[in-house]
Amino acid sequence: MRNEIHNNASSGAIYGLGLIGALVYFLSHATTFMMGVIGFLKAIVWPAILVYEAFKHLGM
Numbered sequence: 001m002r003n004e005i006h007n008n009a010s011s012g013a014i015y016g017l018g019l020i021g022a023l024v025y026f027l028s029h030a031t032t033f034m035m036g037v038i039g040f041l042k043a044i045v046w047p048a049i050l051v052y053e054a055f056k057h058l059g060m
Helices: 010-028 033-058
Strands: none
Touching: 010 033
């Protein structure tokens, strides 16, 4: 019996590009330092917010 492990890192690359894009977007719209900090935090958690809103929209 042979154990094979396959690692697909493409989802990590997509998340990384999305993180960079969200970071650029939120930081470019920040007018104060505190808004920049909030934008940084939003860039980190945007996938969770996206999934939450999608589930809410789908009635799940």
